[in-house]
Amino acid sequence: MSSSSASNFAIEALNPDGFLVLRPEAPDDFLCEYANPAAQTLLGHGLENALFLSTRRAWLGLRAAWGMTLDTGLRSEQWIHWDTGSGVHTLRVRAARAPEGRLYVWLTEQPQEHRAPPPGPDPRRDEASSRYATALFQAVMQGSTDAIYTKNLEGQYTRINAAGAQLMGRTVEEVVGRTDAELWPAEARASVAHDREVMAFRRTLTYEEAQSGQPGRVWLSTKGVLQDEQGRVFGLFGISRDITERKRLEQSLRAASVTLFDLRMPEGLLRWGPGAAELLGHPSLPSEEPLTALLARLHPEDRMTVAARLTSSTRTPVKLALDFRVVGARGEVRSLTLWGEAHADDAREQRIIGVLVDLTWRTLAPPSGVAA
Structure with a gap:
């Protein structure tokens, strides 16, 4: 992998x-x-x-x-x-x-x-296993490019890897022993609320957490509880990934009337990127839906052609450019173009990954290498 x-x-x-x-x-x-x-x-x-x-x-x-x-x-x-x-x-x-x-x-x-029980105690083997487990844990911590950290019940950082401290713009020594309120006063309320929720429900949960400043950052944070052998909670762990660039890309796509899509076949499951609902003229859309839901929104004159092209294109690797019209929730007709690439990785699953662009008011050239 x-x-x-x-x-x-x-x-x-x-x-x-x-x-x-x-x-x-x-x-x-x-x-x-x-x-x-x-x-x-x-x-x-x-x-x-x-x-x-x-x-x-x-x-x-x-x-x-x-x-x-x-x-x-x-x-x-x-x-x-x-x-x-x-x-x-x-x-x-x-x-x-x-x-x-x-x-x-x-x-x-x-x-x-x-x-x-084994034939007899072997302290040397137990000691070696303990050292190996500790070294393995440290290797995971320090080898990750994501922020990995632990906190105690008072919300103080008890451990953080070097990559995490660097992403925060601080050293490990500046983070350990401090709370979010001390490190990020403006954003601490949301982070502390997330920590309390994890502690209360004793579940591993994932949140988006924003950090202001220059430059501002957005984190995708997964948090869970730390428990001793008796099941008593003594802190929490967190793994936070910097998704700032991804969020900026999503905002740019929305401004450009563009959305990402991922169509998986043969199950016909369509996964939308941010801004899909606005682009298709609907108040909201699920993040995943069947392909038939999109086909139902198409102009009746385009529906059969689009269905045939999408289902046949997933059988062999090919670049795809497809123009069609959709009917919005208020009955308005929009002109869209789909640019994507079909992948046939194995006999079980094929997919088309690409972008959907609103061309109602303008004309764009397709990405390099994409042919109708």
């Missing part, structure tokens, strides 16, 4: 349970696209970009259950026992169907008190 794709699972990098992203691979196997550090500690390194079941005989019994999960969408749960030479390990294995035909798998090791 690319580094950009792996960043989508940044929160799983801190998960004490193992986490895998598996893609079906013929014959009857799965290719591991992502494994978090906990999974690599449990199962060993070299998991990513390798076949999973064929190298683990004890896991072959999961093939049917995982296939059923992919076919039906029902979650599955099994227990795996295997001997590593230092004792028998037991894992609780939970699987769920993920987007794009993949499988998310969580691995939880059975508590030590429920397993047969």
